[in-house]
Amino acid sequence: MSVGSRTTQLLQRTSQARRQLLTASYSALTQACELTADDPQDAELVTDRPVPVWSLPRSRSTLALVHPDPDSAWALLRDAHLLREHRVAVAGPWYDTVRVAGGHGVTFWTDPGARSGDPTLSAWVTASVHRIDPGSHSALPQHDPFAGLLDGLDDAPLDDAGRRFLRERATLLHHEWDAIDWPTPPTVILGDRAMAPVHDDGTHTRLALRHPLWRGHREWDLVAARWRSELLTGHRVDHQAYADTYLGYEQGSTIPAHAYIGAWPGYQVVRDIVVLAAVIDTVRRAHLDASTRQQAVHQISCLRGAHPRPWTWGQR
Numbered sequence: 001m002s003v004g005s006r007t008t009q010l011l012q013r014t015s016q017a018r019r020q021l022l023t024a025s026y027s028a029l030t031q032a033c034e035l036t037a038d039d040p041q042d043a044e045l046v047t048d049r050p051v052p053v054w055s056l057p058r059s060r061s062t063l064a065l066v067h068p069d070p071d072s073a074w075a076l077l078r079d080a081h082l083l084r085e086h087r088v089a090v091a092g093p094w095y096d097t098v099r100v101a102g103g104h105g106v107t108f109w110t111d112p113g114a115r116s117g118d119p120t121l122s123a124w125v126t127a128s129v130h131r132i133d134p135g136s137h138s139a140l141p142q143h144d145p146f147a148g149l150l151d152g153l154d155d156a157p158l159d160d161a162g163r164r165f166l167r168e169r170a171t172l173l174h175h176e177w178d179a180i181d182w183p184t185p186p187t188v189i190l191g192d193r194a195m196a197p198v199h200d201d202g203t204h205t206r207l208a209l210r211h212p213l214w215r216g217h218r219e220w221d222l223v224a225a226r227w228r229s230e231l232l233t234g235h236r237v238d239h240q241a242y243a244d245t246y247l248g249y250e251q252g253s254t255i256p257a258h259a260y261i262g263a264w265p266g267y268q269v270v271r272d273i274v275v276l277a278a279v280i281d282t283v284r285r286a287h288l289d290a291s292t293r294q295q296a297v298h299q300i301s302c303l304r305g306a307h308p309r310p311w312t313w314g315q316r
Contacts, residue, residue, distance in 0.1 A: 004043060022048065028106055029054055029064055032064070033064075038062060038108065039056065040064075043056055051210065051211075053066075055111070063110070065107045066105075068104065070098050070104075071105070072212065077093055082132070086128070086131070086132050087128075089205060093110075095108050109208075112201060113199045114201075115199055116198045118198070123249070127246050129188055129190055129196075130187050130221070133188075134215045142214070143216030153167070156296070158300075173269065176269045180269060186215055187215075189213065189215070189216040190214075191220060193281075219270060220270060223261055223271050226271075231271075231310055278299075282295050
């Protein structure tokens, strides 16, 4: 692998399982670069969540995303164009097509710059997305946080009690989800489990898509932007500024019934589903190394009440 120094060091100290995943991702990247005439030499792994993102310093500061399947790659391109059509600030692709390599779909994007910690920028982007009429975009899938939620649980390195708890928790929350009385109509949502990622390259401030959009309820995005400040230590941001900014941009359109999302009766159910999805994401990755396994065990124990809130979300 002809990767950069930071990624070389990561590969040397990470587990064999994770090394194999990253090697397969880089192999797909190099095959795709042969088709685009981009240069994968000295590529650096930016993140591998939710998909591997590679920085290509020899190719016009391009980022490459290696998707698990071509369909999700095409969906991301579609949604980036949808946002740009509706004047939402979003980083765009270099190419309007997906390169398929080794069963993966590879897409190339402009580098959006560094991640911004300003919650008002996230609120601005989120409000812009929520203004899009979902009726004219039939290709958007319906948001279902339980679809595939428990995939991989049987193969995770957990004891039977941990698996049983997660299944029972998911079943209970699914019933409560089905009973939610949504105060606003469906719209286009980000459907993430955190505040919308906004980046700044020094000239433009914009969203960097990492997964496709959904047709769903805006309350999901608003809850996802807030839950960390309530349940976790070390993740404090100014959510009052986020809420005020969001409501300011939404004036004149359909706005949430509650200016404070925590006052909405469905808040706790949605929050608990967001948290459960985050835990299962850690569980699904627990085979990669001992540290992730410890994190998964600790997070499950937090959900079971073994630790007082706010939680330390890593390992103890």
